[in-house]
Amino acid sequence: MDAEEFRKRGREMIDYVADYLSNIESRRPMPDVEPGYMKTLIREDAPVEPDQWEDVMKDIEPIIMKGVTHWHNPNFHAYFPTANSYPAILGDILSDGIACIGFSWAASPACTELEVHMMNWLGKMLNLPKEFLFSPGGHGGGVIQSTASEVTLTCLLSARTKIINQFKKNNPSIEEGEVISKLICYTSSEAHCSVEKAGLIGAVKMRILEPDEKGSLRGVTLEKAIKEDKAKGLVPFFICATLGTTGCCAFDNIKELGPICEKEDIWMHIDAAYAGSSFICPEYRPLLDGVEHAMSFNFNPHKWLQVTFDCSTLYFRVKDSRLLAGAFVVDPLYLKHDTEGEMPDYRHWHIPLGRRFRSLKLWFVLRLFGQKKLQAQIIQDIKLAKEFEKLVLEDKRFEISFDVIMALVCFRLKGTNEINEKLLKLISEDGRIHIVPSNFKEKYYLRFAVCATSTTSEHVQFAWKVITEMTDKLKV
Amino acid sequence: MDAEEFRKRGREMIDYVADYLSNIESRRPMPDVEPGYMKTLIREDAPVEPDQWEDVMKDIEPIIMKGVTHWHNPNFHAYFPTANSYPAILGDILSDGIACIGFSWAASPACTELEVHMMNWLGKMLNLPKEFLFSPGGHGGGVIQSTASEVTLTCLLSARTKIINQFKKNNPSIEEGEVISKLICYTSSEAHCSVEKAGLIGAVKMRILEPDEKGSLRGVTLEKAIKEDKAKGLVPFFICATLGTTGCCAFDNIKELGPICEKEDIWMHIDAAYAGSSFICPEYRPLLDGVEHAMSFNFNPHKWLQVTFDCSTLYFRVKDSRLLAGAFVVDPLYLKHDTEGEMPDYRHWHIPLGRRFRSLKLWFVLRLFGQKKLQAQIIQDIKLAKEFEKLVLEDKRFEISFDVIMALVCFRLKGTNEINEKLLKLISEDGRIHIVPSNFKEKYYLRFAVCATSTTSEHVQFAWKVITEMTDKLKV
Numbered sequence A, B: 001m002d003a004e005e006f007r008k009r010g011r012e013m014i015d016y017v018a019d020y021l022s023n024i025e026s027r028r029p030m031p032d033v034e035p036g037y038m039k040t041l042i043r044e045d046a047p048v049e050p051d052q053w054e055d056v057m058k059d060i061e062p063i064i065m066k067g068v069t070h071w072h073n074p075n076f077h078a079y080f081p082t083a084n085s086y087p088a089i090l091g092d093i094l095s096d097g098i099a100c101i102g103f104s105w106a107a108s109p110a111c112t113e114l115e116v117h118m119m120n121w122l123g124k125m126l127n128l129p130k131e132f133l134f135s136p137g138g139h140g141g142g143v144i145q146s147t148a149s150e151v152t153l154t155c156l157l158s159a160r161t162k163i164i165n166q167f168k169k170n171n172p173s174i175e176e177g178e179v180i181s182k183l184i185c186y187t188s189s190e191a192h193c194s195v196e197k198a199g200l201i202g203a204v205k206m207r208i209l210e211p212d213e214k215g216s217l218r219g220v221t222l223e224k225a226i227k228e229d230k231a232k233g234l235v236p237f238f239i240c241a242t243l244g245t246t247g248c249c250a251f252d253n254i255k256e257l258g259p260i261c262e263k264e265d266i267w268m269h270i271d272a273a274y275a276g277s278s279f280i281c282p283e284y285r286p287l288l289d290g291v292e293h294a295m296s297f298n299f300n301p302h303k304w305l306q307v308t309f310d311c312s313t314l315y316f317r318v319k320d321s322r323l324l325a326g327a328f329v330v331d332p333l334y335l336k337h338d339t340e341g342e343m344p345d346y347r348h349w350h351i352p353l354g355r356r357f358r359s360l361k362l363w364f365v366l367r368l369f370g371q372k373k374l375q376a377q378i379i380q381d382i383k384l385a386k387e388f389e390k391l392v393l394e395d396k397r398f399e400i401s402f403d404v405i406m407a408l409v410c411f412r413l414k415g416t417n418e419i420n421e422k423l424l425k426l427i428s429e430d431g432r433i434h435i436v437p438s439n440f441k442e443k444y445y446l447r448f449a450v451c452a453t454s455t456t457s458e459h460v461q462f463a464w465k466v467i468t469e470m471t472d473k474l475k476v
Helices: A003-022 A053-067 A086-098 A109-125 A148-170 A176-182 A193-202 A219-231 A254-264 A275-280 A359-394 A417-430 A457-474 B003-022 B053-067 B086-098 B109-125 B148-170 B176-182 B193-202 B219-231 B254-264 B275-280 B359-394 B417-430 B457-474
Strands: A141-145 A183-188 A205-209 A235-242 A267-271 A296-299 A312-316 A398-400 A408-413 A436-440 A443-449 B141-145 B183-188 B205-209 B235-242 B267-271 B296-299 B312-316 B398-400 B408-413 B436-440 B443-449
Touching: A003 A053, A003 B003, A003 B086, A053 B109, A053 B359, A086 A359, A086 B003, A086 B053, A086 B086, A109 A141, A109 A312, A109 A359, A109 B053, A141 A148, A148 A176, A148 A183, A148 A193, A148 A235, A148 A267, A148 A296, A148 A312, A176 A183, A176 B176, A183 A193, A183 A219, A193 A205, A193 B193, A205 A219, A219 A235, A219 A254, A235 A254, A254 A267, A275 A296, A275 A359, A359 A398, A359 A408, A359 A443, A359 A457, A359 B053, A408 A417, A417 A436, A417 A443, A417 A457, B003 B053, B086 B359, B109 B141, B109 B312, B109 B359, B141 B148, B148 B176, B148 B183, B148 B193, B148 B235, B148 B267, B148 B296, B148 B312, B176 B183, B183 B193, B183 B219, B193 B205, B205 B219, B219 B235, B219 B254, B235 B254, B254 B267, B275 B296, B275 B359, B359 B398, B359 B408, B359 B443, B359 B457, B408 B417, B417 B436, B417 B443, B417 B457
Parallel strands: A183 A205, A183 A235, A235 A267, A267 A296, B183 B205, B183 B235, B235 B267, B267 B296
Antiparallel strands: A141 A312, A296 A312, A398 A408, A408 A443, A436 A443, B141 B312, B296 B312, B398 B408, B408 B443, B436 B443
16 A cells, blocks of 8 residues: 555545544444354455455454444443543544654654653643653653553562662571562452552452442551551552442542552552543542652553543652653663653553554643533533433432442342343343443442543443433332 | 544544655664653643644644654564554544454444454465364464464463463462462563563463574473483473564574474464464465474564554464463453353453454455465565675674574674663664664674665665665774
8 A cells, every 4th residue: 555545545544543433322332243243244364465445444344343342432331441532543643653762862852752741731730739740850740551560570670679679788698588488468348450460460469458338448447557567577568449440430548558568568559440530620620649658659541531542641659750661761772762761651650662653642632621611521521420310310110329429329229139130131132232240248239431522422321321211120 | 533523634634644654764773862852842731722733733732743753664673563554544544433443342333343253364374284273173373463472471361370270270279379380481581572571471380492593492401401300309380482583583483393392292383473464475485384293372463464453363272262262261241151162252362352343454455455366565675684694794894693584684793782782872862864873692783674665775775875874984
């Protein structure tokens, strides 16, 4: 395909995407296919000679779209949102066109420098303490990673390196394995499953603590655990606190946890993957109070800030990010250049070496939306969740399971888990809306998340109509 | 931005990318900027009200392009190639438009299933043993990850889980830290720096072995190391062998290493990040012989197979990929669905939970190029490297440092490292071409890689002209 054909096909693809997103409501949010559906639709080998463009385009509907879950359908209310916007797509086309790899400053200076500036723009929008930002003579700063899972692992490993180095300072001959077997870290049972995964990968003990009845991990629980573990000869070194848990969007009490961590020299990492975007709104920023106690903070603009996946932003306030991300520093000659130190070499800030020019899509989104419109979307989504909550509360058969703080409503039929499971089954079979369940202290509930930016009050009313119709069938 | 404006702006961006790539040769491969160049060009905060599209586009040249290293300039010969092609960009636009997250089959069935089929298409193109492919009743298969760094870590962790489970079977009360402190794994001093990084993250000892004079790790070296380490009470469990090392594109001798690993129950992982794409050509496939001894195999279509970053493909031949990637299996209710087991849930196959619909760009590339054209590009690039080698050999001042097997030529001025460093400095200051150095057993040399698909014989001749001009200045 030459440049002239690309211009033509590019237009067709842009139009396809515009048509897809404009008419997405006519599709079922969750496709009606069985595992293995594609097998009979796709040939067994790659073609030897090129296919025609028209043949590929013709196959998109029957092969691909047939099995797509439409996350941007306004009736999709499962999981948490994943962002999508026209400005982000346009920034990403530019990133794909440039197709540079930005592992070091020299490998593509613009790739590193725009990321530095975008991390500061975003950090200031969140009113993060200035220790988390890049500044002359400072040591904090931000980096784009792929997912909150990767970020949590990065922070756990950095904390592990820090504590191992402390042990080695006192006892240079100590075995790393010996130190690791003494280490223990913490998280809440409501934390994302990737936190446990990070512990498994880091080969450290992780104690899962019980949150209070609102799903919030409290200081007193952590304090008790630390005391018990230290009595056993263990060394607490890391905690992952969550602001906006996946199950019920609960907020760990970082104002209580933070000072304990500082006193005990425990690295507090904050995972605000979903809720973090809301902190750009002054009315929600108080939920982040206590961040000044954290060593690292993460949220996903690719969830709720109009930036397409992947764009998970991590901020360090550590004194020397390079030292603390020391687990990652390996420096062969072919990556060396003369300018190290003045700009971050992002390859030291995460696990992968190669990296895309991801800050471009952030630049496009922040400029073409502007702060006010990004705030307005979040405020609107939370308002819709409140509207849904009101509908639930007006129906005596239902109860609200958790405070509605963000754009997620957790609700259930009063009664057994089984009856709620039955309700979800009916809703899923019906297929007009898509929601998923969760549970808390053995209580099963349903999650209604406002996901697509095209979701309106009408869709909220429609979702409730579907849910009550299905409930009527249950005759509860 | 609404759909109608997106159609318009999309066309403009497509044209911008087509113009950029068509005229890329007029730009200096490596930009002439100092660290921090962007600071005075970009404002300090995100705009509150939206900027105009025209303002953003107007800023691309003076702010972004000013600092871009143009990896697709035909005179860029640094590192290894990173792929780019019009079909890949078009597939990626579709992926961005759909913007689904494919962590489980249910989260977007097409995202999982197309990846399964594309991994089989690609695996068959490489003529991988069928144990590495998805098949009814089989247990192997492939997955797209972000980078070879991530893949190596995944495999090392899987091997670590496997050996820890073996220990625990015999001694259920054994501490994980105790097992880990006994573990040792291997790689060559010529392996990519990410292998060492994986060892640091996995908290296991890694012994760096010396390759032979051609940069190839040999069986006898591994055998000796295993014997020594076992005598010390250590437990060898993993080796990362490389086909096409980053420094000099050497090939570890997997036909020698493989049987040793099988005998000793050591997990052999093969990193063929760069060279792997060449195995789609029958004439280069023999370089992969011995893969039947490996537990896992990786290469990066995003390097040399026309697929834009990120697309690093990992094949497992393990009996139960889920069991062996057991380090990653964490299963909360909100991710459960009824169809597990029939199709892979890719979240168990790597570190991140979220994942893009990356197989779309692979589908576009494989269909719109066809196998023959992809082979032709590789054969052409290697031919150009051979042409460059011939030019070097004809100039008595120079020597070739390693056999030219792929599209990389390692060469140096006969004489000291210092004189070669001086030569590189002149070439870099001149700026018409971009190359980077490496070293081997303390000998410094220069690397000439054929990177851009637009590189022709004329560019090879031009590069040599620049190099000899600079050499003449040195008066050697």
